[in-house]
Amino acid sequence: MIGSAVEYVGxxxxxxxxxxxGLAIQLRAALASMRRALPLVGNRNRWRxxxxxxxxxxxxxxxxxxxxxxxxxxxxxxxGASEFRKFGAMNLVVDLVSLGFTRExxxxxxxxxxxxxxxxxxxxxxxxxxxxxxxxALRTMALxxxxxxxxPKYLAMLIMLPxxxxxxxxxxxxxxxxFMRISTQMTLRVYLGYVADSIVLRxxxxxxxxxxxxxxxxxxxxxxxxxxxxxxxxxxxxSATSAVVKSTFLVILSDLAFTGIxxxxxxx
Amino acid sequence: MPDTAAEPAIRVRDVVVSYGGRRVLxxxxxxxxxxxxxxxxxxxxxxxxTLLRQIIGLEQxxxxxxxxxxxxxxxxxxxxxxxxxxxxxVAFQDAALFNSMSVxxxxxxxxxxxxxxAESTIRxxxxxxxxxxxxxxxGKSSPRELSGGMRKRAAxxxxxxxxPQILVFDEPSAGLDPIIAAELDELILxxxxxxxxxxxxxxxxxxxAFHIADRMAMLYNGSLIAIGRPDELRKxxxxxxxxxxxxxxxxxxxxxxxxxxxxxxxxxxxE
Ligand SMILES: Nc1ncnc2c1ncn2[C@@H]1O[C@H](COP(=O)(O)OP(=O)(O)OP(=O)(O)O)[C@@H](O)[C@H]1O
Ligand SMILES: [Mg+2]
Numbered sequence: 416m417i418g419s420a421v422e423y424v425g426x427x428x429x430x431x432x433x434x435x436x437g438l439a440i441q442l443r444a445a446l447a448s449m450r451r452a453l454p455l456v457g458n459r460n461r462w463r464x465x466x467x468x469x470x471x472x473x474x475x476x477x478x479x480x481x482x483x484x485x486x487x488x489x490x491x492x493x494x495g496a497s498e499f500r501k502f503g504a505m506n507l508v509v510d511l512v513s514l515g516f517t518r519e520x521x522x523x524x525x526x527x528x529x530x531x532x533x534x535x536x537x538x539x540x541x542x543x544x545x546x547x548x549x550x551x552a553l554r555t556m557a558l559x560x561x562x563x564x565x566x567p568k569y570l571a572m573l574i575m576l577p578x579x580x581x582x583x584x585x586x587x588x589x590x591x592x593x594f595m596r597i598s599t600q601m602t603l604r605v606y607l608g609y610v611a612d613s614i615v616l617r618x619x620x621x622x623x624x625x626x627x628x629x630x631x632x633x634x635x636x637x638x639x640x641x642x643x644x645x646x647x648x649x650x651x652x653x654s655a656t657s658a659v660v661k662s663t664f665l666v667i668l669s670d671l672a673f674t675g676i677x678x679x680x681x682x683x
Numbered sequence: 684m685p686d687t688a689a690e691p692a693i694r695v696r697d698v699v700v701s702y703g704g705r706r707v708l709x710x711x712x713x714x715x716x717x718x719x720x721x722x723x724x725x726x727x728x729x730x731x732x733t734l735l736r737q738i739i740g741l742e743q744x745x746x747x748x749x750x751x752x753x754x755x756x757x758x759x760x761x762x763x764x765x766x767x768x769x770x771x772x773v774a775f776q777d778a779a780l781f782n783s784m785s786v787x788x789x790x791x792x793x794x795x796x797x798x799x800x801a802e803s804t805i806r807x808x809x810x811x812x813x814x815x816x817x818x819x820x821x822g823k824s825s826p827r828e829l830s831g832g833m834r835k836r837a838a839x840x841x842x843x844x845x846x847p848q849i850l851v852f853d854e855p856s857a858g859l860d861p862i863i864a865a866e867l868d869e870l871i872l873x874x875x876x877x878x879x880x881x882x883x884x885x886x887x888x889x890x891x892a893f894h895i896a897d898r899m900a901m902l903y904n905g906s907l908i909a910i911g912r913p914d915e916l917r918k919x920x921x922x923x924x925x926x927x928x929x930x931x932x933x934x935x936x937x938x939x940x941x942x943x944x945x946x947x948x949x950x951x952x953x954e
Contacts, residue, residue, distance in 0.1 A: 460795060540783075548779035555739050556793045557768035 441561070441642075442635050445569050448562035452570045465567035472533040472568070473575025477582065480528045484516075484583040487524060488590030491515055496598060505599055509609040512591030517618045521584035523670060526629035529576060530662045534637040537568060538658035541641025542651035550642075560642070569634045576630040577623045584622070625673050629666050636662040690753050692717045692849055692881040693738055697747035700733055707733050709905030710747070718879040720871065722892045724927065725902030731885045732776055734902065735853055738883060739773050740764065751849070769797060772842035776853040776885075778834040780826035786813070786837050787822035793844045812840040815870060817863070832859045839867065843874075849881045850874070856888055864888065868895050889928060893917070901927065 452461040495511040541564060544550050550560050592606040640658040644650045693715040700708040707730040715721045723731050736742050737749050740756040749756045751767050758764065780789050790809040794800055800808070813819050816836040826834055839855055850871075856864035868891050874880045886892050892899060893913045900910040901924055909916055909924050916924060925931075947953065 543782075547782065548775050548777060549781055551736075551741050552773070552775060552779040552781070554741060555768055555771065555773045556796070557765040558792075558796060 437643075438635050438639055441565075441639055442631070444561045445565050445635065448559065448566045449570060451562050452566040461562070461567050465570045468568050468571035469575050471536075472529060472571055473578060476529055476532055476575075476579060479532065480525050480579050480583050481586045483524050483528055484521070484586035485590045487520055488512055488516065488587030489594055491520070491587070492591045492594035496594070505595075506609065508591065508595065509606060510613045513588050513610045513613045514618065516584045516587035516591075517614055517622055519622075519670075519674070520587060522580045522622045522626040522629065523666070524587075525576060525579040525583040525626060526633065526666050527663060529572075529579065530629075530633045530666060531659055533572070534633045534658045534662045535655040537634065537637030538640040538644075539651055539655040540564075541638055542644035542654045543648075545642065545644045546647060546651060565634070565638045568638065569631075572630040572634045573627060576626045576633075580622060580626040584619070621673075621677055625670065628669050628673065632665045632669060633662045636665060690717075691715055691750075692719070692752060693883065694750040694753075695734070695738065695747070696750070698734075698737055698744040698749060699746040700730070700737065700742070700744055706905050708737070708744075711902075711905075711907055713900060713907060713910070715881055715883060717881055718875065719897045720875055720882040720884065720895050722896035722899045723883065723885045723902060724887070724889075724892060724899060726927075729902045730905060731902055732853055735773075735851055735883065735885065739771055739851055740767065769793075769845055770847050771849045771851060772845065772847035774835070774838040774842040774850075774852045774855055776857075778826070778838040780834060780837055780841065782826050784825075785822065786818065786824055786826060786829070789826065789837065790841050790844050793841075797845065809844070812843050813837075815843070816840045817866070832863065835859060836863070836867070839870075846878070847880070850883070852882070852884045854885050854887065856886060856891055864891060871895050 451457040452465050454462045492508050492512050495508045496505060499505055499507045499511075541550070541560075544553075544564075553560050553563055588610055592601075592603050592610075595601040595606050596603060637658045640654040640661070644654045691714040693713070695711050695713040698708055698711045699706065711734060713721075713734075723734065725731050737744055737756075738751070740749070740751070743757055752770065754763055754767055756764070756767065780786070781792070784792065787806075787809050790812055791805050794805045794808060798805075810819060810822065813822055816839055818833060818836055818840065821829065821833065821837075826837065829837060835855060835858065839852065842850060842852070852871075856867050859867065871882055871884065872895055875882060882895075884892075884895065896913050898910065898912055899916050900907050901916075901921075902908075903923050909919060909921050911919070917928070919925070926933075
């Protein structure tokens, strides 16, 4: 009984270690071929497909990220106000929204939206290509699937997710201003003045740093799930689901790690 | 300078491939000479596609080696592997066209990636290759809009894109109407005559096989049970080969097998 439990735990642990190992190997190959996706120094075709990916993962995600951030900003302001009003400290709402977004919610919301939209799309695209032997065809043409498919996506994500994060920050803070305007007659100009006082450049930079890590997770997990597809179309569907589940989980986990590190750095 | 003329284009040595403990290829030996057309035949599931995947270096054998133009495919140098890959044109069994691109772009892709030809030249070349397989009007279509047979032909055209020395076709004529299948045979013969191409073809069409083959090889139970010129094989008394040529069905429903199965089922052997 205990033996089989130990065996089970061991097997599951091994599987996770193997998975992380696979991610690490793929990440290394991706970094090695990233140069080829850059404009001017790299391959023109890779850069062109990176631009297409930027439109797909970045520009097309703008409405979704924007609306999510507006709603969340408004929610945060309302929740804060209902508490702070008791102490007559409504101005704290400004701090809550601006700090909350620049440090945490901005990068996280953007990452979750993109992981849902693009993580699944990546794995479905690559998984389908595995099933239809298109990946094999690429390899017989001496084209490296990592360079050909993954590098442009990675480059696009590394550029677009920080942009989406900035937009998410802006929308969230704007929603906070809207709420203050409605509930306390504070003009947007005054609100933005307070915001400017409370925002620290360091927080914004840390948020952007996080978004780079999130971009890495979403692309690498999404593509790895796709490359691991074996079998038919049903396997493609499963891989898309598991890409979203795993990347969302890892995004939150890495967020915890980053925030923990920043917190400790701040105290010392 | 070694004598490259005598060296076979493809040399398969004692190759073993097994999936989940089952040996799909069990010590295969096969030489394909330069300029030779080798036709692989064998029952469905006998491992023909698996052997082709070894020849084009998509998978590594568990034992043995595969040499293309004298170079071991297990070689670690990326540059050599690339050189070998570019000298082989492959048409997959299920075409494997890139669905995100038009037919034209499928053909142009290897040219755009591996040559410095002008765009106008590339367009002309792809158009010529498409005309050869009778698809000149379908360059702008997406592979999804083509019929199965048309996809096969487009895959053949794509395999020809880089004018390779070696062509590998997995059942190019399966699902094609007889006229187009015959045209494809003529194309293979013409390519061989004009460019001295080495061709490896898997096919189930015996008429086509006898027409184009310089030599044929039959795969059965993981081994090549017969290799030889078409006229030699035609005369062979090998029972499996005869069965294949004469289209004799296997004994599918042996009553005694069914009876023993039910007996074991009733005794609860399958619980
Ligand atoms: N990736 C794989 N994993 C597990 N088994 C495999 C794999 N590829 C092939 N096989 C098995 O190997 C055997 C040979 O397959 P293969 O595709 O080479 O047959 P084939 O001779 O090309 O058949 P057909 O004429 O139907 O195309 C089959 O029994 C198949 O189930
Ligand atoms: Mg096959």
